[in-house]
Amino acid sequence: PWAMPVALGPVGATGMYARRGEVQAARAASRAGIPYTLSTVSVCSIEEVASHASGALWSQLYVLKDRGYMRNALERVTH
DSSP states (O other), X not given: OOSSSOOXXXXXXXXXXXXXXXXXXXXXXXXXXXXXXXXXXXXXXXXHHHHHOOSOEEEOOOOOSXXXXXXXXXXXXXX
């Protein structure tokens, strides 16, 4: 279902390099017909990126000891 067998990988704090960088990258990936992977340490929220991405959206998740954080992160990426 993708245009080519590649995806944009997670880059931490993309939004620090360009205004709403994660949203811009997700839009570019959608236009190219490839998945975009949102970094755990992104500036833009998963909700904001998802609202602008029309293609496949993946999410990187670092496993941490804080179970509450992990539960919340998993709930956010599955909705």
